[in-house]
Amino acid sequence: MFPVVDDVKAKELGLEVVYNLELPLRPERQIYRNLEDLLPKDVVEKVGRLDIVGDIAIISIPDELMPRKGVIVEAIRKLYPKIKVIARRGFHTGVYRVRRLEVIWGENRLQTIHKENGVLLKIDLSKVFFNPRMKGERYRLAQLIKDGERILIPFAGVLPYALVIARFRKVDIVAVELNDEAVKLAQENVLLNKDKLKGKISIIHGDVFDVLPKLPSFDRVISPTPKGVDALALTLSKAKRFLHYYDFIHEDKLGEFKEKIIKECQKQGKECKVKVRKVADYKPHVYKVCADIEIK
Numbered sequence: 001m002f003p004v005v006d007d008v009k010a011k012e013l014g015l016e017v018v019y020n021l022e023l024p025l026r027p028e029r030q031i032y033r034n035l036e037d038l039l040p041k042d043v044v045e046k047v048g049r050l051d052i053v054g055d056i057a058i059i060s061i062p063d064e065l066m067p068r069k070g071v072i073v074e075a076i077r078k079l080y081p082k083i084k085v086i087a088r089r090g091f092h093t094g095v096y097r098v099r100r101l102e103v104i105w106g107e108n109r110l111q112t113i114h115k116e117n118g119v120l121l122k123i124d125l126s127k128v129f130f131n132p133r134m135k136g137e138r139y140r141l142a143q144l145i146k147d148g149e150r151i152l153i154p155f156a157g158v159l160p161y162a163l164v165i166a167r168f169r170k171v172d173i174v175a176v177e178l179n180d181e182a183v184k185l186a187q188e189n190v191l192l193n194k195d196k197l198k199g200k201i202s203i204i205h206g207d208v209f210d211v212l213p214k215l216p217s218f219d220r221v222i223s224p225t226p227k228g229v230d231a232l233a234l235t236l237s238k239a240k241r242f243l244h245y246y247d248f249i250h251e252d253k254l255g256e257f258k259e260k261i262i263k264e265c266q267k268q269g270k271e272c273k274v275k276v277r278k279v280a281d282y283k284p285h286v287y288k289v290c291a292d293i294e295i296k
């Protein structure tokens with residue numbers, strides 16, 4: 001059944017036209033598209049954005065709203081009936097950038113399998129970093145890359161960048177990660193996706209600052225740099241054609257950041273074209289940015 005504006009023509013074409021039809025309502029869950037439809041205004045204004053990782057929903061709830069967590073849980077379950085766990089978001093901590101999460105409803109686990117850009121990612125949010133919001137960024141990079149490239153990914157985590165790129169392109173990727181748990185999951189994730197990958201991925205378990213100096217240079221380096229770490233000089237030194245360098249920058253310091261990159265390029269005798277793009281909000285006035293650096 002489909003809507004028509006010209007019923008005479010539709011009949012000429014041999015179609016049956018029906019009028020004043022009572023269509024059934026869509027199932028309830030499809031009627032709500034976001035939390036705004038389901039929560040009182042004073043609650044929705046204070047909860048943070050909802051993230052879905054596999055069958056886990058993650059939301060920020062300020063302390064003052066915790067007595068009303070029941071309505072929040074109910075709304076999330078209506079919106080995502082297949083969710084098995086709801087967790088309250090805390091901050092990223094430590095060198096491994098693991099987020100503090102507290103399960104507030106459902107099964108007591110933070111391990112799941114997440115689907116993104118056609119790959120499966122096994123993740124344990126209590127042990128490793130993962131950000132589902134970077135999905136678009138990973139797709140963007142995969143589309144920029146050409147078959148045949150040799151790519152280095154320091155700070156590789158459970159391999160979201162490496163797997164998405166290897167799914168789309170026939171490339172050779174070397175990924176470096178320090179966290180034992182992330183390395184174990186990364187190895188599992190390569191196996192989990194092995195039939196889908198065009199590219200090859202090798203994982204080096206170690207500290208980027210020890211490992212990279214011993215590696216040759218690569219056509220492209222992608223650095224999802226942890227907050228507070230400065231790996232610009234090191235990652236640039238390993239890049240022959242392109243470096244995609246992620247960092248967290250205050251909006252007033254974007255120019256300064258670009259200058260710093262240009263200076264580092266000059267220091268390393270590289271002629272660079274630098275474009276800094278805002279990728280996500282981090283906190284008021286501070287953005288996660290990606291510097292796309294092309295080395296001529």
Ligand SMILES: C[S@@+](CC[C@H](N)C(=O)[O-])C[C@H]1O[C@@H](n2cnc3c(N)ncnc32)[C@H](O)[C@@H]1O
Nearest residue numbers: 096129130155156157177178179207208224226
């Ligand atoms: C911001 S997370 C990015 C992870 C992954 N690329 C992603 O986007 O999901 C940074 C990662 O770097 C790892 N890490 C931190 N310091 C490191 C170091 N010195 N050497 C290697 N890995 C490191 C952390 O364990 C974490 O997995």
